[in-house]
Amino acid sequence: MKFPGRRQHKHYFPVDNKNPLTNQVNRASQLVRNYIVGIDQTLVDIEAKVDQAFLDEFGLQRGMSQVISDDVTERLYNRLKDEALVNYEFAGGTIANTIHNYSVLADDRSVLLGVMSNNIKVGDYAYRFLSNTSSRVDLNHLQPVDGPIGRCFTLIDDSGERTFGINAGLINHLRPESINEELIANASALVISSYLMRTQPGDTMTEAAIKAVECANAANVPVVLTLGTKHLIEKEPEFWREFVQKHVNVLTMNEEEALAITGYSDPLQAADCCLDWVDLVICTAGPEGLYMAGYVDDKFKRETEYPLMPGHVPDFNRYEYSRPMRLSDCEQPIRIYTHTAPYMGGPDSIKNTNGAGDAALAAILHDLSANVYHKRNVENSSKHIQSALTYSSLSQMSKYANRASYEVLVQHSPRLSRGLPEREDSLEQAYWAK
Ligand SMILES: Nc1ncnc2c1ncn2[C@@H]1O[C@H](COP(=O)(O)OP(=O)(O)OP(=O)(O)O)[C@@H](O)[C@H]1O
Numbered sequence: 555m556k557f558p559g560r561r562q563h564k565h566y567f568p569v570d571n572k573n574p575l576t577n578q579v580n581r582a583s584q585l586v587r588n589y590i591v592g593i594d595q596t597l598v599d600i601e602a603k604v605d606q607a608f609l610d611e612f613g614l615q616r617g618m619s620q621v622i623s624d625d626v627t628e629r630l631y632n633r634l635k636d637e638a639l640v641n642y643e644f645a646g647g648t649i650a651n652t653i654h655n656y657s658v659l660a661d662d663r664s665v666l667l668g669v670m671s672n673n674i675k676v677g678d679y680a681y682r683f684l685s686n687t688s689s690r691v692d693l694n695h696l697q698p699v700d701g702p703i704g705r706c707f708t709l710i711d712d713s714g715e716r717t718f719g720i721n722a723g724l725i726n727h728l729r730p731e732s733i734n735e736e737l738i739a740n741a742s743a744l745v746i747s748s749y750l751m752r753t754q755p756g757d758t759m760t761e762a763a764i765k766a767v768e769c770a771n772a773a774n775v776p777v778v779l780t781l782g783t784k785h786l787i788e789k790e791p792e793f794w795r796e797f798v799q800k801h802v803n804v805l806t807m808n809e810e811e812a813l814a815i816t817g818y819s820d821p822l823q824a825a826d827c828c829l830d831w832v833d834l835v836i837c838t839a840g841p842e843g844l845y846m847a848g849y850v851d852d853k854f855k856r857e858t859e860y861p862l863m864p865g866h867v868p869d870f871n872r873y874e875y876s877r878p879m880r881l882s883d884c885e886q887p888i889r890i891y892t893h894t895a896p897y898m899g900g901p902d903s904i905k906n907t908n909g910a911g912d913a914a915l916a917a918i919l920h921d922l923s924a925n926v927y928h929k930r931n932v933e934n935s936s937k938h939i940q941s942a943l944t945y946s947s948l949s950q951m952s953k954y955a956n957r958a959s960y961e962v963l964v965q966h967s968p969r970l971s972r973g974l975p976e977r978e979d980s981l982e983q984a985y986w987a988k
């Protein structure tokens with residue numbers, strides 16, 4: 555687990571000056587390792603720039619992630635190839651991207667559950683998926699299938715809006731028997747998306763995902779759900795509200811998905827509403843940055859040093875320096891919120907917004923997992939007198955998340971190829987701990 559300990563306390567990464575973990579890290583042999591588990595539909599993204607006429611021709615609804623038939627796929631793919639419209643073909647999947655990014659940021663293990671073709675040829679989609687995934691992502695638990703993985707046509711128009719066309723292959727054939735209960739019960743978190751519930755009759759993915767979720771719930775392992783796309787939620791908002799309330803601890807979404815599940819367009823109000831159901835909420839809002847909301851026990855609350863901010867909850871960021879807790883661990887729960895504008899105001903030129911939200915979640919997962927790691931290895935640290943969900947405060951984490959999103963915005967792919975710099979060139983020398 556990577557702890558860039560040179561960063562000063564006010565920076566976005568976990569640092570505890572009183573109990574520096576680095577002293578312990580040197581005794582490598584005694585360290586207890588931890589990992590997170592993600593379940594996804596194994597997809598390769600095929601990205602191309604297209605216009606509205608192109609979407610109309612193939613009956614695709616702009617902005618949606620939709621499943622397409624083999625016939626449409628064939629025609630679509632041939633058109634893209636004939637006109638040389640494909641920018642890149644790269645491993646995708648919202649959760650696979652997230653746990654890949656987690657492993658890159660944390661420099662540590664994650665486990666991906668899903669399917670993988672039994673028969674792989676150099677250069678085919680399965681090969682591409684595997685070779686574009688960090689070696690820190692443990693792929694040993696993938697379930698073999700007799701056929702292809704999926705393709706996700708990622709069609710981007712002039713306004714930057716993305717339309718996904720999914721050719722499913724066998725992505726939804728993950729069986730409940732392939733979910734190893736012990737693996738889930740010992741994880742630091744289980745990460746899933748709402749896409750796992752979009753299946754056809756005969757598919758077993760939903761059943762497998764539910765089994766994993768129930769197993770995580772029983773073992774008190776935090777379940778992290780990302781809402782994926784607003785259209786899925788809009789179809790059955792009541793189902794999703796119930797599901798979230800019953801099974802989920804950490805909910806991640808963008809402002810459109812937040813509107814779909816809560817009915818509120820204000821991201822802060824929506825995040826506040828979701829706290830009725832879950833312990834921790836992350837709501838990204840594109841150029842507006844990111845909102846987070848959570849709970850802390852009154853005796854552990856910490857006041858911010860930043861100016862207080864107005865909003866749906868007046869002075870909402872007052873306790874943003876607090877480390878969030880599960881509601882059930884609070885004797886006197888209070889709600890805490892934070893907002894962070896995009897890192898450096900956002901990049902001068904955005905190369906790609908695809909996966910910016912996934913990267914934000916990867917950073918939060920890193921912090922959550924770092925907390926488990928620290929707790930297991932430095933159990934009697936004063937840090938763990940408070941039974942917190944994460945290593946850092948809400949405020950620090952949201953800065954870290956925005957920093958990770960920025961990195962995706964300035965590159966062409968949703969997957970990070972390297973960790974964040976140890977020192978930011980853009981920040982003045984005084985910012986760094988000596
Ligand atoms: N136009 C932008 N300008 C500046 N920052 C941006 C912009 N778009 C996104 N970001 C940054 O990226 C983060 C996540 O963005 P966004 O809300 O677009 O995620 P998302 O829609 O969930 O993405 P995805 O589903 O592709 O992962 C924001 O919190 C912000 O920090």
Ligand SMILES: O=c1[nH]cnc2c1ncn2[C@@H]1O[C@H](CO)[C@@H](O)[C@H]1O
Nearest residue numbers: 595619646647648706718749909968
């Ligand atoms: O149905 C789906 N299941 C899983 N992942 C999906 C689906 N549709 C789109 N993405 C994935 O979302 C990522 C960006 O956040 C893309 O990389 C794409 O592969």
